[in-house]
Amino acid sequence: MSQAIKHFLIVFDHEAGHLAEPVIQFGEDSQAAVAAYSAKEKELKDRRLVEIVLVGSDSLQTVKLTHANYFDGSVALNKYLVGI
C-alpha cells in the first residue's frame, strides 16, 4: 500500500446498470475532487437513478475491489446464496 491517497469520482447509472461516464481521476488533488463532486451532484440533481460517489484510495484497482458494485454489475451476494 503506497502512502498517497488518490481521489476518484464515480457516476453510476442504476437504470442502465453501468457507469454513466468513465471514472474521473484527480490524483492527490483532494480539493479539486471535492469541487468536481459538488458540481456533478448539482448537474445531475434531477436524475434519481444516477449515483455519484467520491472515493479515495491508493489506486483505482483498489476502488474496483472495494466498490465492485459499480464496476462488474455486481453479483456480490449471489455466490453466498448459491452456497446455501
Next chain:
Amino acid sequence: MKKAGSTLRRLLRGEIKIEDPRVDHALSVIQEYRAAHQYPLVKANMGLRSAVRAEHCQVEVTQRLKRLRTIVDKLRREPTMSLTTMQDVGGCRAVLNSIDEIRRVERRLKKNRPVLGYYDYVTTPRASGYRSVHIIVGYHDREDELRAVEVQLRTRPMHDWAIGVESLSGRLQVDLKSGEGPREVLDLLAALSEAMALQDLGQEVPEALRDRVRLLRPAALPYIGDQL
C-alpha cells in the same frame, strides 16, 4: 446550517419545489459543510492504514464523502438529526480478513485517537442484517475545528453483504440497510446475513436456516431479479 436542513425537510414534505432558489442554497451549504470533512478524512484514512499495517493485516482501505442524496435522505428519515450531529459525513473503511483482525485494528485505533462514538454491529447486527464495527474518531480540519470521521471495519462477507445491499437499494430506490423496502427482500437479506455471519466464524449453517433462505428467495425474486 439548521436553516439548510429545514429547507430540505420542507422540500421532502412537498411544501416547496426543487426549483426554489432556497433549495439550491441549502444544497450548497451542505456541500460546503461536507467539504470541510475532506481534509480530516484523508488524515483518518492515513491513520487507519497505519493501524492496519501495525497489525500486519493485508487489506484495502478506502474513504468516501457521504453522498448529498444520502445526507438528505438521512435528514428525512431521522427528524431529530441535524447536519452537525451527523457523524458519518466523512467515512473510511477497511475490509479485513477476520473478526479477530477487526478487534485488533479496533483496539489500536481506540488507543491512538479520541473516540467520539462506537457501534458494534458485529456483536449486535442491525435488524436489516448489516454487520460492521463503526468507530467515530475526531480529526481537525484546516480551520482547526474537530470533525467526526466514521471508520468502518468489516470482513469480506460483511462487505459483500453491504455492497450487494447498497447496489440493490440503488436499483429499488429504497434504503434497505435502514429497513426500508419490500418485506420479502428485507427478510431474505436478514436471513442471508445470519448465514454469512456463521460462515464468517467458520461455523456450519444449520439446515433450518438454509431452509428459511430457500423459502424466502422465491418471494423476493420479483424484486431482486437474477442479480443480487
